[in-house]
Amino acid sequence: MARPRNCRWVEILPNVTYFKPRGIPLSALQEVILTVDEFEALRLADLEGLYQEQAAEKMRVSRQTFGRIIESAHRKVADALIQGKALKIEGGEFEMAETRRFRCADCQHTWELPYGTGRPESCPSCKSINIHRADGVRGTKGSGRGQRRGCLRP
Ligand SMILES: [Zn+2]
Incomplete structure (x- = not known):
């Protein structure tokens, strides 16, 4: 079984997946899509304040890969805030930790x-x-790519 190319571990899924500026009609609204792995990178680095090395370790990616994910996440959030776009969180290459x-x-x-x-x-x-x-009820959040199969470090 091949190991997924971009296996990023995510611990927490977003509770809110859509942010929209007030007063802009839907027809005029542009959307920025933030992926779930980018969302997780923001959470780890910017909210929990982890060093990139630690955050990369948690997501099971290299420090370089984490750097790219967080950079992309920052650019998208800035784009949404500054240009007044809606922010939608969905998709991405990840597995639930x-x-x-x-x-x-x-x-x-x-x-x-x-x-x-x-x-x-x-x-x-x-x-x-x-x-x-209260174990045994795991995976009820239903998302990601199923189980952590193939998500181990080489
Ligand atoms: Zn209680």
Whole structure:
């Protein structure tokens, strides 16, 4: 089985996938498409503040590849903001990274964390410490290219 050429691991899918400037009619609106891997690069580098080496490691790509992804992402976001275009997040070459799922016994909130981040101390919703692993329901977000098959480093 061939390894996908551009296998980029993504931990979190966007909750909001469309941003639109106010007051511009749809017919006059131009769209910029930001791919999910570019979105993930922005999240890791600009929101979490990781160094590019660390972010590249998380996405399972080379530092050079990460540099290209983040550069493209920055250019697209700047284009949308400055030119007043809509921003749509979709597509791209990526696989969902494996996650662990937790459930709060008090408020029933469930959430996922990537492997290697340690066990959470409390429920992010109600702060209860009565939390449990809730695995076996993985992959319910339905996206990416299916499983992480073939996504290992050479
Ligand atoms: Zn809770």
